[in-house]
Amino acid sequence: MIKNIRFDCGSHDKNYIEKITYDNYYIRNIDIETNNNKYCSSFDNKAELNSTSVFIKKLDKNLSLWATVNSVNQQSILSLIWKGKLGQVVIRFEPIISNVIHNKYCDNCILSVISTVEKYRKKNILPSR
Numbered sequence: 686m687i688k689n690i691r692f693d694c695g696s697h698d699k700n701y702i703e704k705i706t707y708d709n710y711y712i713r714n715i716d717i718e719t720n721n722n723k724y725c726s727s728f729d730n731k732a733e734l735n736s737t738s739v740f741i742k743k744l745d746k747n748l749s750l751w752a753t754v755n756s757v758n759q760q761s762i763l764s765l766i767w768k769g770k771l772g773q774v775v776i777r778f779e780p781i782i783s784n785v786i787h788n789k790y791c792d793n794c795i796l797s798v799i800s801t802v803e804k805y806r807k808k809n810i811l812p813s814r
Contacts, residue, residue: 690717692771694725702727713762713779719772738764 686705691698694717702715706727715727741750744765751764760780767774 687767687769687774690774692717692719694719694723699725699727711779711781712776714775714777716775716777717772718775720770721772723772 689701698717702717702725706712706715713728717723717725738751738753741752741763743749747769748765748767751766753762753764754760762780763778765776765778767776
């Protein structure tokens, strides 16, 4: 994903991150911050990591995983942050992801399990896009 970002927050970058966010149910928002102090987002609000953000794990040289608890509704939000020479990209996931990703079987694994119950889907309890 990063290789397709120009880090200029021009129309290409904005359209690219808006499309990724729109097409992916699990992504809440993608932000780009350039080293030239330009900012763009796939969503109008600028959400920032704050004092309640907790570093979880460095996944790669440029990639780390963070968790933030939303103070308004107490939802846990996971964020991937990629930092490089041109700036940083922050991908914030929907709250459901914190219930889906587990590191309980091995330290270097991310296991995903998603299950649904058909009767809930019929009652529209599960969100849909």
